Amino acid sequence: MATAYSELYESPAIEFEGVRVGFDEGDVLRNVSFRVMPRETLVLLGETGTGKTLSLKLAAGLLKANAGTVRVLGKDVGAMAERELLSFRREIGFVFQEGALFDSMTVADNVAYRLLEDRVDPDEIEPKVREALRFVELERTMDLVPPELSGGMRRRVSIARALITRPPIVLYDSPTAGLDPVTSQTIITLILRLRDIYGVTALLATHRLQDGFALANFHFDKNSNRVVHDGKHGNRNHSNAESTRFLVLRDGGVCFQGSPEELAASGDPYLKRFLV
Amino acid sequence: MADTPFQVTEQQPRWEDRISVFDVLTNSAMQFVANVQEYSVLSARSLANILHGPHYMQDLLDQMDDIGVGSLPIVILTGFFIGVVMVLQTGSQFTRFGQSALTGDVVSIALVRELGPTLTGIFVAGRCAAGIASELGSMLVTEQVDAMRAMGTDPSRKLVTPRVVAAILMQPLLTGLADFVGLLGGCAASVFSLRLSAVEFWTRAIDALEFGDLMQGLMKPLVFGFILATVGCYKGLTVRGGTQGVGRATTQAVVISSVLIIIADTFLTKLALFLSDKIF
Numbered sequence: 001m002a003t004a005y006s007e008l009y010e011s012p013a014i015e016f017e018g019v020r021v022g023f024d025e026g027d028v029l030r031n032v033s034f035r036v037m038p039r040e041t042l043v044l045l046g047e048t049g050t051g052k053t054l055s056l057k058l059a060a061g062l063l064k065a066n067a068g069t070v071r072v073l074g075k076d077v078g079a080m081a082e083r084e085l086l087s088f089r090r091e092i093g094f095v096f097q098e099g100a101l102f103d104s105m106t107v108a109d110n111v112a113y114r115l116l117e118d119r120v121d122p123d124e125i126e127p128k129v130r131e132a133l134r135f136v137e138l139e140r141t142m143d144l145v146p147p148e149l150s151g152g153m154r155r156r157v158s159i160a161r162a163l164i165t166r167p168p169i170v171l172y173d174s175p176t177a178g179l180d181p182v183t184s185q186t187i188i189t190l191i192l193r194l195r196d197i198y199g200v201t202a203l204l205a206t207h208r209l210q211d212g213f214a215l216a217n218f219h220f221d222k223n224s225n226r227v228v229h230d231g232k233h234g235n236r237n238h239s240n241a242e243s244t245r246f247l248v249l250r251d252g253g254v255c256f257q258g259s260p261e262e263l264a265a266s267g268d269p270y271l272k273r274f275l276v
Numbered sequence: 277m278a279d280t281p282f283q284v285t286e287q288q289p290r291w292e293d294r295i296s297v298f299d300v301l302t303n304s305a306m307q308f309v310a311n312v313q314e315y316s317v318l319s320a321r322s323l324a325n326i327l328h329g330p331h332y333m334q335d336l337l338d339q340m341d342d343i344g345v346g347s348l349p350i351v352i353l354t355g356f357f358i359g360v361v362m363v364l365q366t367g368s369q370f371t372r373f374g375q376s377a378l379t380g381d382v383v384s385i386a387l388v389r390e391l392g393p394t395l396t397g398i399f400v401a402g403r404c405a406a407g408i409a410s411e412l413g414s415m416l417v418t419e420q421v422d423a424m425r426a427m428g429t430d431p432s433r434k435l436v437t438p439r440v441v442a443a444i445l446m447q448p449l450l451t452g453l454a455d456f457v458g459l460l461g462g463c464a465a466s467v468f469s470l471r472l473s474a475v476e477f478w479t480r481a482i483d484a485l486e487f488g489d490l491m492q493g494l495m496k497p498l499v500f501g502f503i504l505a506t507v508g509c510y511k512g513l514t515v516r517g518g519t520q521g522v523g524r525a526t527t528q529a530v531v532i533s534s535v536l537i538i539i540a541d542t543f544l545t546k547l548a549l550f551l552s553d554k555i556f
Contacts, residue, residue, distance in 0.1 A: 100423035
């Protein structure tokens with residue numbers, strides 16, 4: 001397994017250790033262990049129902065594991081009371097699969113939600129909301145309500161909502177699921193920009209391998225304001241490939257963990273199904 | 277063939293293993309107890325949240341508007357016609373004995389003590405418990421409740437407490453209004469159908485009421501408001517099975533809250549009668 005350079009001297013941002021989650025129907029996750037280092041992106045790959053969303057919810061403390069520990073920013077999330085968790089979750093941005101925007105609020109209020117909750121001065125809120133919406137290129141939708149937006153726009157607003165407080169960790173739950181290729185590309189570009197401009201640590205669940213490879217092979221160049229391919233070998237001025245790793249879930253367990261190259265070179269017939 | 281997803285394995289329970297009346301009964305009983313426990317915890321927390329912040333005043337006002345002002349048409353319409361029907365039904369009986377003047381007494385006591393609170397409770401439950409369950413249920417299935425938690429908000433504070441407090445505050449006001457409009461309807465029916473004078477009807481109606489009747493009539497709606505809001509919230513926040521589940525939860529919220537209101541009414545009546553005997 002490729003070791004990220006940061007692993008040598010930093011403690012992991014997210015760490016799962018022997019995590020087991022079971023419902024009446026049986027175990028969904030069994031003995032799952034992995035770690036995500038600061039500024040690293042871990043792509044959780046797997047078919048529907050393999051526990052990708054569940055892993056994200058565990059990391060955010062929305063669910064508790066039956067066994068094992070989940071540590072986020074050095075804190076044992078499973079041992080925290082809901083009250084502590086509520087304030088702790090402000091360190092984490094969560095982009096839900098369908099956006100999960102509040103239907104009864106305008107786009108601006110959705111994005112400002114955390115700031116409104118913290119009773120931030122309205123004069124300070126407005127420019128921050130505008131900036132976050134400008135980041136996802138949806139400044140003009142401020143006064144609309146979520147049902148008026150398209151699926152892709154809703155996810156972009158959801159990303160804006162997640163980044164408003166500049167959390168060090170962002171969890172993406174299938175951000176491109178059910179979107180057309182062009183819109184998917186827009187979303188991935190946003191995730192790239194968020195990573196390369198703000199340096200967020202990300203856990204990204206997806207069933208599309210191309211999303212993961214896009215994150216591994218491209219970076220956002222601040223100077224030219226464009227997404228740039230990293231090139232084949234030795235041409236990387238960013239450590240994206242090292243900092244993007246894959247974790248494949250299958251039947252509740254970890255079936256593969258490693259770098260994009262290792263995944264591409266893997267001979268496992270199950271993994272090859274994703275590569276087609 | 278270990279990789280085929282539709283493979284039937286030997287671990288699947290056999291048909292005869294799955295059928296056991298005892299198992300079904302114990303499972304349902306355990307499920308029922310677990311549900312009651314969950315409901316009690318949610319209800320208790322909804323009230324405990326009032327004691328310390330953060331409070332969501334704007335949400336409370338919105339809910340008071342929705343539950344209180346929104347229920348006005350249904351409460352006024354039904355209240356009025358219940359008053360009319362009460363007079364039509366009882367008036368003819370009293371007329372047989374030449375005591376049609378007693379109609380005012382009967383209508384006011386029945387309305388204030390029983391029909392006003394209970395029927396308003398059931399109508400508002402039909403409207404608001406359903407509304408609350410479907411709204412919260414939809415929020416749950418579209419992950420909005422999780423999103424709220426993920427952003428550091430306690431859904432029981434933001435979603436449940438404002439609804440429960442709004443229903444508790446609004447229900448007595450709606451009931452008072454229903455009583456008044458019911459008496460107006462009764463008065464109209466007495467004047468046009470029984471040829472009583474309006475003054476006579478109102479004098480008798482008001483004289484017939486004692487403090488205990490009013491206490492009973494305004495104590496019940498507090499409990500009914502609590503029931504309809506907590507049942508609506510509980511059913512909404514425990515939706516299983518997507519949009520179909522939301523529909524089911526909505527129906528259940530109305531049925532359960534209406535039944536609970538009638539059952540609670542029985543005990544509250546007994547309690548109120550006991551208290552008015554002892555105290556007033």
